[in-house]
Amino acid sequence: xxxxxxxxxxxxxxxxxxxxxxxxxxxxxxxxxxxxxxxxxxxxxxxxxxxxxxxxxxxxxxxxxxxxxxxxxxxxxxxxxxxxxxxxxxxxxxxxxxxxxxxxxxxxxxxxxxxxxxxxxxxxxxxxxxxxxxxxxxxxxxxxxxxxxxxxxxxxxxxxxxxxxxxxxxxxxxxxxxxxxxxxxxxxxxxxxxxxxxxxxxxxxxxxxxxxxxxxxxxxxxxxxxxxxxxxxxxxxxxxxxxxxxxxxxxxxxxxxxxxxxxxxxxxxxxxxxxxxxxxxxxxxxxxxxxxxxxxxxxxxxxxxxxxxxxxxxxxxxxxxxxxxxxxxxxxxxxxxxxxxxxxxxxxxxxxxxxxxxxxxxxxxxxxxxxxxxxxxxxxxxxxxxxxxxxxxxxxxxxxxxxxxxxxxxxxxxxxxxxxxxxxxxxxxxxxxxxxxxxxxxxxxxxxxxxxxxxxxxxxxxxxxxxxxxxxxxxxxxxxxxxxxxxxxxxxxxxxxxxxxxxxxxxxxxxxxxxxxxxxxxxxxxxxxxxxxxxxxxxxxxxxxxxxxxxxxxxxxxxxxxxxxxxxxxxxxxxxxxxxxxxxxxxxxxxxxxxxxxxxxxxxxxxxxxxxxxxxxxxx
Ligand code: G6P
Numbered sequence: 001x002x003x004x005x006x007x008x009x010x011x012x013x014x015x016x017x018x019x020x021x022x023x024x025x026x027x028x029x030x031x032x033x034x035x036x037x038x039x040x041x042x043x044x045x046x047x048x049x050x051x052x053x054x055x056x057x058x059x060x061x062x063x064x065x066x067x068x069x070x071x072x073x074x075x076x077x078x079x080x081x082x083x084x085x086x087x088x089x090x091x092x093x094x095x096x097x098x099x100x101x102x103x104x105x106x107x108x109x110x111x112x113x114x115x116x117x118x119x120x121x122x123x124x125x126x127x128x129x130x131x132x133x134x135x136x137x138x139x140x141x142x143x144x145x146x147x148x149x150x151x152x153x154x155x156x157x158x159x160x161x162x163x164x165x166x167x168x169x170x171x172x173x174x175x176x177x178x179x180x181x182x183x184x185x186x187x188x189x190x191x192x193x194x195x196x197x198x199x200x201x202x203x204x205x206x207x208x209x210x211x212x213x214x215x216x217x218x219x220x221x222x223x224x225x226x227x228x229x230x231x232x233x234x235x236x237x238x239x240x241x242x243x244x245x246x247x248x249x250x251x252x253x254x255x256x257x258x259x260x261x262x263x264x265x266x267x268x269x270x271x272x273x274x275x276x277x278x279x280x281x282x283x284x285x286x287x288x289x290x291x292x293x294x295x296x297x298x299x300x301x302x303x304x305x306x307x308x309x310x311x312x313x314x315x316x317x318x319x320x321x322x323x324x325x326x327x328x329x330x331x332x333x334x335x336x337x338x339x340x341x342x343x344x345x346x347x348x349x350x351x352x353x354x355x356x357x358x359x360x361x362x363x364x365x366x367x368x369x370x371x372x373x374x375x376x377x378x379x380x381x382x383x384x385x386x387x388x389x390x391x392x393x394x395x396x397x398x399x400x401x402x403x404x405x406x407x408x409x410x411x412x413x414x415x416x417x418x419x420x421x422x423x424x425x426x427x428x429x430x431x432x433x434x435x436x437x438x439x440x441x442x443x444x445x446x447x448x449x450x451x452x453x454x455x456x457x458x459x460x461x462x463x464x465x466x467x468x469x470x471x472x473x474x475x476x477x478x479x480x481x482x483x484x485x486x487x488x489x490x491x492x493x494x495x496x497x498x499x500x501x502x503x504x505x506x507x508x509x510x511x512x513x514x515x516x517x518x519x520x521x522x523x524x525x526x527x528x529x530x531x532x533x534x535x536x537x538x539x540x541x542x543x544x545x546x547x548x549x550x551x552x553x554x555x556x557x558x559x560x561x562x563x564x565x566x567x568x569x570x571x572x573x574x575x576x577x578x579x580x581x582x583x584x585x586x587x588x589x590x591x592x593x594x595x596x597x598x599x600x601x602x603x604x605x606x607x608x609x610x611x612x613x614x615x616x617x618x619x620x
Contacts, residue, residue, distance in 0.1 A: 481508040
């Protein structure tokens, strides 16, 4: 949520910053801005709208310099206006900052700073940071600090942090200091790219790709002082730190659109490969089980686990729901799925041997991180199912499973969902084999799972059928998504996709539960999307479908190839390959993703950057 970039070195800072902001734009696109320090001045260009509009502004009014910061905003406090765009100025222009996060006590601090003469120009919480750093810097100088020393600047930032409550990742420029950039974080992610005589700052690693592959992940309460000649890392409690450098394995073309019009479509079509990557090296045929390098638990410890809690937000929560069904059916493991935003403040009874998994694509979702920390604090084994290597959750968890799905840029999650379900299926097999799942059953499940990349390729052939359905239904304003058992989470996820990118009201429900309320919504203008593949419960879902038809509700069915009965009942059918029940959500999600995509396109919506949303939600 909000993207930050920074640069200090020898290159043209505006160039790196604008390119970096383009790559971070999925984190927020309400407004964008950059600030460049040069010769005792800081020039700022910022405006409401997307990075391409900022680029036009910079082309019309260029900035020159080799030190700078940039920001792309997802508004929390204050409307989306040019003025509220970052960077923000402190004092009389001595300090300029960018901020990702929320300063919860900003109102009180603002009042204090106003009393001593600071003039606020915006309605954001972030402006308080700029003035506070300025105030503390002037205070340091009054106390005898050397105004020409970066040490004084560091102390000013550190003293300011002591005043703030909330979360932040910040980048700070000082007008009087050429070649100085200070960064700090509590809660919001920050990565530093290490170059030769240059440093890069970013909210995640994507802006650094192509510039450097050496990175430092800033931890909470750490500050970095960056100058072309070197970097110093400080911890607010323990002082100077030795930076630990990690090597990035992302490559530049991972971020290309290729021949696709949108990242979402590209990522939908990458699912066969993503599933393949998620399974690679994790199938142990001899033992008919799945294996994980990162779980860090021996079979003895795993056998003692008596309960699993899966915690997540959004799409990842839906994957968790599939995980609950899998773990309970195949590992006989009592499992709870918790919204991370609830779990972090709830206090559910958890046995000592409860194992917690935070499921997250980004590894940065603030609520998921807080829930993980809360569970760790209580002494539970707290693991992660995560896509982004090096993310905060990946680093703070006690171990876990990486998805290896590759970067997911489209705000609406697609390949991360099916990869999460794949990882959870492997986990269910792994735990199941420790707890009574037989050798032949393990072998059979693994063999079916191994077929999934090919099955997903086949599933993607439904694309044209989906386009035709989208053409027919894109004008409707309400949809119901209905499915049972493994396809209930798929229905929830299908409805979420439509809401997110088409701005159409859609509700996901267990198909049979519909009679207890949503059926009142059914009429000629409310289509129901039935997820009704072949399987044990098919006749039951068919009865639910007939109940909708009896009330003149249009029905779109997601059904198995060769199902002629459903064709007689439904208005439209999208066919997908037949698979075992436990694999159905992967397959049935594909047409639902494509349906949302095409309806959004036909309604003229921005598919990759839906309004009000952000890919990585780093505020609570
Ligand atoms: C945001 C995104 C969703 C995502 C959710 C959880 O709302 O728009 O696509 O599912 O955050 O994100 P995570 O990175 O934790 O999976």
